Amino acid sequence: MNLGQTISSRRPGAARFDILAVPGLSHFLLWKHSRTAVQIVLFALAAIMVVDGLMGSQLAARNTATVGAWVHYRGFIVLALLLAGNLFCAGCPFILPRKLARWIGKPTRRWPKVFRNKWLALAGLLGILFVYELYDLWSSPWLTAWVIVAYFVTAFVLEMLFTRDSFCMYVCPLGTFNFLYSTVSPLQITNRSMDVCKSCVGKDCINGRWDAQDNLIQQGCQLELYVPQLNSNMDCTLCLDCAKACPHDNVALVTRPPGDELFRQSWPNRLDLALLAIIAACVGLVNAFAMTPPVYQLEQWLAVALNTDQEVFVLGLIFITGAVLLPLALVYGGAWLNQRFVPGNRARSLARLIMRHAYAFVPLGFGIWASHYLFHLLIGPLTLIPALQTFFANVVGVPLLGEPNVLLGAAWVPPIAVIQGIQMLTMAAGIGGAWLVTWNAAARAHKDRNDRLREFLPWALILLLIGALAIWVFLLPMEMRGNVLA
Numbered sequence: 001m002n003l004g005q006t007i008s009s010r011r012p013g014a015a016r017f018d019i020l021a022v023p024g025l026s027h028f029l030l031w032k033h034s035r036t037a038v039q040i041v042l043f044a045l046a047a048i049m050v051v052d053g054l055m056g057s058q059l060a061a062r063n064t065a066t067v068g069a070w071v072h073y074r075g076f077i078v079l080a081l082l083l084a085g086n087l088f089c090a091g092c093p094f095i096l097p098r099k100l101a102r103w104i105g106k107p108t109r110r111w112p113k114v115f116r117n118k119w120l121a122l123a124g125l126l127g128i129l130f131v132y133e134l135y136d137l138w139s140s141p142w143l144t145a146w147v148i149v150a151y152f153v154t155a156f157v158l159e160m161l162f163t164r165d166s167f168c169m170y171v172c173p174l175g176t177f178n179f180l181y182s183t184v185s186p187l188q189i190t191n192r193s194m195d196v197c198k199s200c201v202g203k204d205c206i207n208g209r210w211d212a213q214d215n216l217i218q219q220g221c222q223l224e225l226y227v228p229q230l231n232s233n234m235d236c237t238l239c240l241d242c243a244k245a246c247p248h249d250n251v252a253l254v255t256r257p258p259g260d261e262l263f264r265q266s267w268p269n270r271l272d273l274a275l276l277a278i279i280a281a282c283v284g285l286v287n288a289f290a291m292t293p294p295v296y297q298l299e300q301w302l303a304v305a306l307n308t309d310q311e312v313f314v315l316g317l318i319f320i321t322g323a324v325l326l327p328l329a330l331v332y333g334g335a336w337l338n339q340r341f342v343p344g345n346r347a348r349s350l351a352r353l354i355m356r357h358a359y360a361f362v363p364l365g366f367g368i369w370a371s372h373y374l375f376h377l378l379i380g381p382l383t384l385i386p387a388l389q390t391f392f393a394n395v396v397g398v399p400l401l402g403e404p405n406v407l408l409g410a411a412w413v414p415p416i417a418v419i420q421g422i423q424m425l426t427m428a429a430g431i432g433g434a435w436l437v438t439w440n441a442a443a444r445a446h447k448d449r450n451d452r453l454r455e456f457l458p459w460a461l462i463l464l465l466i467g468a469l470a471i472w473v474f475l476l477p478m479e480m481r482g483n484v485l486a
């Protein structure tokens with residue numbers, strides 16, 4: 001294999017701006033303890049949320065656990081992914097205790113081969129969204145605090161047992177969400193010079209940098225991503241260990257056209273990633289639908305039809321059907337049409353055709369999640385202030401930010417027409433991006449224009465159907481969860 005050619009075809013677009021070359025900023029980012037410093041700040045915020053959730057006011061709009069987790073964290077996550085990249089994983093507080101875990105004992109086990117994929121993480125993502133809905137986590141500071149604690153404990157135990165960043169790579173639902181949607185982000189790790197990489201002996205970016213006495217000075221990429229071959233943001237936590245370890249100062253964090261890698265189809269032959277992209281988009285739709293009035297009518301109708309008063313069954317059925325079964329039926333149906341009516345596809349399996357077009361579900365899914373999370377953030381951008389006031393006054397006993405005034409949370413809210421306008425623009429961009437990606441996939445596969453069109457049409461309709469359903473949901477009255485206006 002000609003390494004140089006393979007890599008140059010994978011590199012992000014030519015017009016690149018290197019964030020790690022910005023004086024001052026690069027100094028901080030490449031500082032040995034930069035990640036730990038950010039993690040400590042986020043860890044302190046998480047600690048406040050846990051203490052407040054367990055001991056503070058149990059009114060959702062007055063508690064930092066519910067407001068922080070379900071309004072601000074989610075809103076800022078989509079903004080960060082859109083404007084920069086996977087910034088949450090870069091400063092993730094959940095893996096700060098990993099340092100403690102590794103002091104207690106050095107893990108020796110590799111993550112089991114059978115689980116080295118995204119199936120567990122996908123199940124975790126579905127599970128956490130289902131639990132959120134079933135137990136109304138958004139309205140319970142106490143339960144939210146325990147979810148955060150459970151997250152820390154799981155990360156701690158798995159990091160103590162397994163080498164590399166197994167928890168991030170194979171388990172963490174939040175990280176999986178970030179990995180998936182950072183594929184639309186405008187920044188990516190790459191190298192500055194391929195020639196330097198080719199002549200590099202130690203490959204410290206992945207192996208780590210060691211001194212003459214065989215002591216590790218700087219660890220390399222714990223997610224086993226090799227910078228010269230990196231062609232995707234998938235699995236990159238933006239930890240910058242590679243940049244800190246490279247002895248030749250040859251790692252860059254460069255700009256690229258947003259979603260560039262989706263057009264380059266950078267993760268082929270991965271059914272787990274393909275179904276992750278598809279199901280993540282559809283569970284986003286179900287998650288938003290669950291906050292609108294028709295879901296209650298549907299639940300009541302199902303409860304009567306199934307003769308049950310157990311919400312777990314009714315909601316479970318809605319989740320499984322809406323987020324898994326119907327999407328699978330749709331994409332296998334689309335792939336079957338492609339196989340049946342496009343001559344060049346006769347020998348292709350349905351799974352291969354789904355993998356070819358799954359990239360298109362990333363911009364669509366991101367549009368759905370961003371429209372949803374930005375709604376909650378924009379409808380209550382200041383709700384964190386009274387929640388912090390209440391925490392300091394009631395839990396700490398020092399009114400650091402003044403006496404609690406819950407009305408401050410509603411002091412500034414953009415007009416609802418503006419918020420809905422932003423949601424519609426986001427959805428239009430998501431659907432438009434999805435169509436471009438799926439057309440690109442058809443065009444890469446077929447020279448003949450008619451074949452391209454025949455392949456494109458079923459996917460364009462499926463994407464439009466899901467996008468139109470999401471627009472319908474966003475135009476319905478939506479619960480203002482965790483918001484003082486509610």
Ligand code: SF4
Nearest residue numbers: 197200203204205246
């Ligand atoms: S350590 Fe630096 S120079 Fe060596 S392969 Fe990695 S990025 Fe390239």
Ligand code: SF4
Nearest residue numbers: 221236237239240242
């Ligand atoms: S490539 Fe690896 S070491 Fe570099 S930023 Fe991404 S996850 Fe970190």
